[in-house]
Every structure is written in C-alpha cells, then in structure tokens.
Amino acid sequence: MAEQRVLVVGGGLAGLAATMKLAELGISVDLMSLTPVKRSHSVCAQGGINSVNETTRQQGDSEYLHFDDTVYGGDFLQHQPPVKEMADWAPRIIDLMDRLGVPFNRTPEGFRDQRRFGGTLYKRTAFAGATTGQQLLYALDEQVRRRHAAGRVEMYEGWDYLGPVKDDDGRCRGAIAQNLVTMEIRAFPADAVILATGGCGLIYGRSTMSMACTGSAASRSVQAGVNYANGEFIQVHPTAIPGADKLRLMSESARGEGGRVWVPRKPHDTRDPRDISDAERYYFLEERYPKYGNLVPRDIATREIFNVCVNEGLSVETERQCVYLDLTHISRAELDRKLGGILHIYEKFQGVDPREEPMKIFPAVHYSMGGMWADYERTAEGGLVPGSIRNHQTNLPGLYAIGECDYQYHGGNRLGANSLLSCIFTGLFVAPGIQNLLSSLPDSAHDEKYDTLLRGQRAVRQLDHDNLLKREGGRENPYVIHQELGDVMTKTATVVRDNAQIKDGLEKVNELAERVQNCSLSDTGNWTNQNVIFTKSLRDMFPLAKALLKGALARDECRGAHYKPEFEMPGVESDDPAERRRQAEAWCDAFEAKNDKWLKTTIASVDKSGEPTLSYEDVDTSLIPPRPRLYGLVGAEVIEEVWKQRQAAKDGSANGTPADAAVAVASS
Amino acid sequence: MIAPAHDYKPSSFEVRILRQAGPGESSHWERHQVTYEPNLNVISVLQKIATQATTAEGKETTPVAWDCNCLEEVCGACTMLVNGQTRQACSALVDKLLAEEPEGIELRPMSKFPVLRDLVVDRGRMFRALERVRAWIPVDGYGDRGAGPRESQAGQEFRYPLSECMTCGCCVEACPQFSKVELTQHVDETDEEFTQRQNEAYDQSFLGAAAISQSMLFNEHPTGHMNAGERLEALMGPGGLQVCGNAQNCVSVCPKEIPLTTSIAKAGRQTTWHAFQRIFDR
Secondary structure, three states, rough: OOOEEEEEEEHHHHHHHHHHHHOOOOOOEEEOOOOOOOHHHHHHHOOOEEEOOOHHHHHOOOHHHHHHHHHHHOOOOHHHHHHHHHHHHHHHHHHHHHHHOOOOEEOOOOEOEEEEOOOOOOEEEEEOOOOOOHHHHOOHHHHHHHHHHHEEEEEOOOOEEEEEEEOOOEEEEEEEEEEOOOOEEEEOOOOOOEEEOOOOHHHHHHOOOOOOOOOOOHHHHHOOOOOOOOOOOOOEEEHHHHOOOOEEEEOOOHHHOOOOEEEEEEOOOOOHHHHOHHHHEEHHHHHOOOHHHHHOOOOHHHHHHHHHHHHOOOOOOOOOOOEEEEEEOOOOHHHHHHHHHHHHHHHHOOOOOOOOOOEEEEEEEEEEEEEEOOOOOEEEOOOEOOOOOOOOEEEOOOEOOOOOOOOOOOOOOOOOHHHHHHHHHHHHHHHHHHHHHHOOOOOOOOOOHHHHHHHHHHOOOOHHHHHHHHHHOOEEEEHHHHHHHHHHHHOOOOOOOHHHHHHHHHHHHHHHHHHHHHHOOOOOOOOOOOOHHHHHHHHHHHHHHHHHHHHHHHHHOOOOEEOOHHOOOOOOOOOOHHHHHHHHHHHHHHHHHHHHOOOOOEEEEEOOOOOEEEEEEEEOOOOOOEEEEEEEOOOHHHHHHHHHHHHHHHHHHHOOOOOHHHHHHHHO | OOOOOOOOOOOEEEEEEEEEEEOOOOOEEEEEEEEEOOOHHHHHHHHHHHHEEEEOOOOOOOOOOOOOOOOOOOOOOOOEEEEOEEEEEEEEEEEHHHHOOOEEEEEEEOOOOOOOOOOOEOOOHHHHHHOOOOOOOOOOOOOOOOOOOOOOOOHHHHHHHHHHHOOOHHHHHOOOOOOOOOOOOOOOOOHHHHHHHHHHHHHHHHOOOEEEHHHHHOOOOOOHHHHHHHHOOOOOOOOOOOOOOOOOOHHHHHOOOOOHHHHHHHHHHHHHHHHHHHHHHO
C-alpha cells in the first residue's frame, strides 16, 4: 500500500491547526490554499479569543457558563455536545497559543490580560492588541512552516479546489484542484479531505470578508452531494466602516474597551460631535439594555443600529446611514496599547483620527453561522467522543468540514471572540479522528487502483474549464452579475427579512443564475487567468445563495440573526399584574410552540442543476433546555418568572424517569 | 488626513499599468481611463478596469491580473509600486494620490520578485527566508502543558510590533542590497527539481529585513530564546546579516511601522556576541 495522505483545503486558523496536529501525529499532509496561507482571511479577526480563565473563575465563571452563554447567544439552534466540548477545551487552547508565542497583552504582573466581549458579563477574551486573528494565524503558520521544513507537510499555495473525488461507493478519495498561475488541473489523491475554507460573504458583494471568501469550495462540495445547513443564518456585524470596495470591520473590542455607541438626539445634528453635550446624545444601546449596555449580542446591536437609522431617522448623516462609535473618552496611550491595529485601519481608510473624533460605523455582513453539515459522536455525559471518525465528517464519507465552513457551534448567532476558538478547536480536535479513519482504511488513495477514478474526474473538470474558455457566451459580464447578486442579497437577506421581499429576491437570483451561464470571458488565455477563476466561483455562488434565500423564506420565526418582524413575539405590555401574568403565560405557550416547529436545523441538499431542496433535523438541546432570549424585551421579568416555574415543574417530573436523568443532571 | 476640499477633482483620470503576459516576457504600458468617484482606492480602480475590459484607446484588452485578499492592509497580498512607491494597493487612496499627482496613477509590479503576470509577483523567497531563520517556537508538542512563559508588558510591547509583519515585501523592495533572483524552469526539469534549485538559489541570497526582524521576534521569546543560536547561525551564513548596507530604506517604507533597523541592530549585537561565544567555547 502506498503512503496514506490527508488533503487539507484552506490555510486559515482551522486548516493550519488541523495540519500541524496531523503532522504531529505523524500523518503526511498536503495543504492547499488560494493564497499563501499567511494571507488567509483569519488575519482580519481583531478582537480576541474566549475562554474561562483564572480571573473569571474567581468571579464564578466556568466552562459550563461559557457553554451556556454560547448557546443562549446562539438562540439554542446549535447541537449542544460540540459546543460543550469546545468550551471545555477553550482554556487549554489559549494556553497552547500562549506557548506558541502569540504576543497576548499582559497585565503588569505578566499574566495574560482579558477584555469583555458581547453576550457575556465576564471578561473572557484574551487578546493581542486588536490584531488577535493575525497573531494567532501567524503562530499556526509558523508551526506549519516548521512541519514543512521537516518534510511532513507539502504546500500547495495558489490552488483552487474544484471539488471532491467520489468513488463508486460514495467515499471521498481526494479532490481536483486548479493552479491559479499555470491553470493546471490536477487530481490530489487523499484518504481524507478536510475542508477549512471559511465563509461565503462575497455572495453579498461587499462584506467584512476577504476576496477569497466566495464560498466556492463549500458550494462545489455541496453540488457533489454534501448537505448545507442553516444557510440562512448570516451574521451582520454591528460595526463596520462603509467603503466602496469593502466594508471594513471595526472590532467589537472597541466596545469591549469602553467604546460607546450613540446618535445625536436631534436628527442629523450638523454640529461637531464633540460639541454635542451628553444630554443631547442618545446612547441607545445603554438605555435599552442596561445590563449588557454596548455589549449585547451582535444580532441585537445590529438590529438596534439599523432601527435607529432606518426607522427612527436618527442617522448621523443624511446621505448615508451611520452612527457614532465613540472612544474619545479613553486615553490615547491605552487606546494605542489595546486597540492600535483597528484605529490604524480607521485612520488609514477614513483619514480621521478615532482617538480625537467619534468613528462613523454601520452594520455589515460578517460571518456565516451556517455551512456544510458535519457530524459528531456524543458521549453519555454530553461531550464529544475524542478520536471518533464521525467528528466533523460531512455526509460524504472521507470529506470533513471544520472552521467557519461547517455549521456547528454558533447556532443562530455567533458570540464575538468565539470564532477564533471554534476554528482552532475544530482543527485540533478533528485530527485524532482522521488518524483513526486512516487506520481503519485497508488501502491508500495513492494506490494504483484509484488512478482511473482520479484521472476520470480530473478530465471532467478539465473539459468544463476548456468549454468555459471556448464558449462564445452572450456577452454577460461576470463582474456586473456579481454586483447585481450582491445588491439583491444585501437587500433581501441581511438585518430585516420579509417574505415578499425574499420571494422577489429569489426570483432575481434565479434570473441571474441563468444569466451567469452566458458570461463571456474577456480573457481566454491559459496563464494566471483570474477572469475564468472568478467566473467559476461566481457561478458557484448561486447554489448557496438559493439555499440561503430558500431557508430564510421557509423559516417563519425570529431566531438569532434571522429576524422577520412579521413573526416577532411582542413582550408583555400590561401594567395589571393578573393581565401581565396571563400575557406571560401566553408568551411562553407561543414560545414553546415556536420551538416545536422551528428549533430545527435547516438542511439544504442540492441537485445537479444547483437547485436546493430543504429538510429539517432536530437539534440536540439535551444539556441546557432552551429558554427565551429576553435581552431588552418589555416584560422580560414576568416572562422569565413564568418560564422558570414551568421548567421547575418539568424538572420535577423528569426526576422520576430514568430516561431524562441526563437532562436533570445537566440542569441541576 | 482627508484631502482638503479645494483639491482638484476630475471627472475621470488616467491609470497607467505596466503589463507583462508571463515570466520572462517583455512588459509594456497600457493606459486606462477611469471615471472619478470619491473615496476610491487602487483596488477599486483595478476592479473598475476589470469591468471595463477596454483600454483608454477603446481597444479590447484582457483584465489586469493583481493580487489582493483582505483589503484592509493586514494580509500583505496587494503590494505593488503605486506612483513608484512600494505599498499596499488597498490603502492607496485615489483622492490622496491625485492630490499629489493630478496627471494620473501609475502601477507597476514589485521589481525585486519574478513577475508571474502583470502586477502579480512570486514572493516565495520571503517565506523561504522565514524557514532559513527558523522563525517559529519549537514547542515540545501540541498537548496540554499549561500556559506559556509569563511575559512582562515591556516584553510584549517589544514583540508585538515585530509580530505584525505581514511579509508584504515593502522592506526588501526598497532595499538596495536585495536583488532579484529569477530562475526559469528547464524543459526537462520536474516541479520538485525546479523548487529545489530555486530554494538553493534563494538560500545563497540576502534574507532581507523582514526575516532578520522575525529572527529577533523569536529570539526574544523565552522559549524561542532556547534555540536562538540556530537563528543566529542562519543570520551569519551566506546572504545573512552582513549583506545589510544600513541604507535604512526598509524602516521608512514599512506600512506597519515595524522598527526594522532596531531589529537589525539587535541582530548585529546578538550575532557578534554569538561569534565570540563560538570562539571561546571551542
């Protein structure tokens, strides 16, 4: 048997973490990436990485509370065992990153410093200035370089993944990819393929994501039969800097370090913001959410900023929507030490010093909570079985998905500083399972008997490429179609969603999907042809865009980032105690009914023509019973009271039945 | 700062791009006319040119090839020569460029690396240099061993700026001692053979400021310090620190304002001390 090898696609945090761990286990890895791995999109992550730590532990924090914040913030849509496992690992992961030399900010005594992030009341977030993603990525890049120098890792930087190779039994035996410079199309035999290919923000045209985040690798796998889950859950980050080419992220850490969001109480007050007194400022997050203040979960902050601009007409500017994010009350020295990186970005791109003048920001598409469906094997206690070959395997055996491109961990809304954690965690955690998979396989995809299969599937991709270059086309311009797709998606599937609009959007996307088939290429050469590479990835945006819109259209409820006002459940408005009680009971009834219907994973499977069909799967909520997410809701106290009484009654009866013992243990 | 309001605002402006079809081919200038909009950067200009697909003369042309990813000057991909200055295209703002040079904008690929096509160059040599100086912390393994070493705030504040290096190549582009190494693959040579020959050539040539500075980043880490000698040996080898001519161009063009010359001076002291130690330990 030839040597077994693993192909990792994607060189961001997840892909690098998987590569270095596999290499440590003695497994040979081929690492493929669109860009030199050091330039992957993880560099854009700014704020930090979460875990319970010694300081928060003394305030009563625990792994369990980190787990609880994550599922509560995610509106209970995620399977709980993977989240529990991740939260349990978090402190060890940060320790490891620390050992790898990440320059985390320090306390005067030399310990790692932490800041607070959204959706929690604890300072759980370790950080390296305001470029934590860059620093973590570099640490992993360095380890992979070390393994490369030792001969354990082969680098394929500048290769575009075109799809998996499936054998007759439906097992993945490798992948086909294309070199971005020479345009060579090659088969990469592999006994396991791990996709760590990130999000799909470019479907929205402009977002906070990098140019490589087209979602094409996920789409190509989905078109080969991999299921796509919870596509409609797209995080819109509350604070980004609007730009013509990109909406640049302004990290949540700006608020974590004390940044305050406000608008002038007088609409479009033209005075210099520094001349507007405190009384004339509307700190709307602090007023509406006294407990969390500026650090409410992202979906809520985003809706409030959107609402204050669009519905209340309080945008700072008349021409475009924006609110102030103000750091000017914090000392320059402290700002430079803790937030230097992001202030530098604002200064460079806006030409204004945010230490002197409040920044102008607005929400932007930021993260895909949904992604490729991936499996896990749970233990009786509710964690994951270490080394299980099922962990992170998609429904295509041998093909794995980790990092942002999978759908686990973040449910309906991701908490800030949890993404770096989930990326590194999944990368490290998947490796022992892959090792077990390899030892369970009797052969290697590099064995001669797979040559015909690999050659055949390579030829299919070559033919597709050649046809695209030769095609006369109907003079459609791919860049224009991309702009139009971005406009439709941004209008219909971001902060506020409406069924009539989504239907309309879906029709437009269907039209664009037809038109994209008539793209003519302005470059038909076979050397560094970025035109054809872009056109291919554009074509592959459509199956995901359709899955996203169809999922959003079907889901008639509000959950996390998916907000349909038509199905919003109003709070308890009455002042009369009996009436309040009655309304709260009704609210809780409605909440239970909504969960019965919608507390489910959306699964899209795509047919040959790129058309998605939806089905639904139950969510494992056995560890923490779903409860209403009551941030800022009117009448939250009485609803919570009623809800707790109902839960207590349920727990009481559950204690008598052995089948529910696990639930009772978890909630006690 | 924002360009003052009285600045010249044309309805359109010219962009001259030095184009090259592939490695070893000759290059030529191509002119493009781009409609002015406020707040453009060079990347959005290139995107507009890609959509137009015709030159200023109205001739059909292939889209210009360029490298980019993050568009917020943190990935290092889009380095090129903008009006002769080495910098990232994403943070090169058109309003500012036109205020300085109303004639238009000139784009060229970096001159110290092999051109793959148009504005795309191969900076593999820089990543190879990181391997040469062993730019990593050689931890025992990735299992649980508790936290890393404690570090003072001063220590972190020394290392953090060095660790912001995105291998963009500005420092070496501006360096008079860093000269281009460009090899072409022989017809009878496999990819592996070519890579090996290329690496051998790289390993004889100057490391450049970025890699020298990275070696200091790791030597200053308590764990990395344990094998500082290996990095210093690399700095003392062929193409090492002695090639530096102290022109100080590197530090003035670094977009992240990394104190590269401080790193180089530190590397000088460490290698000198290391050389003494080698003599006395013999």
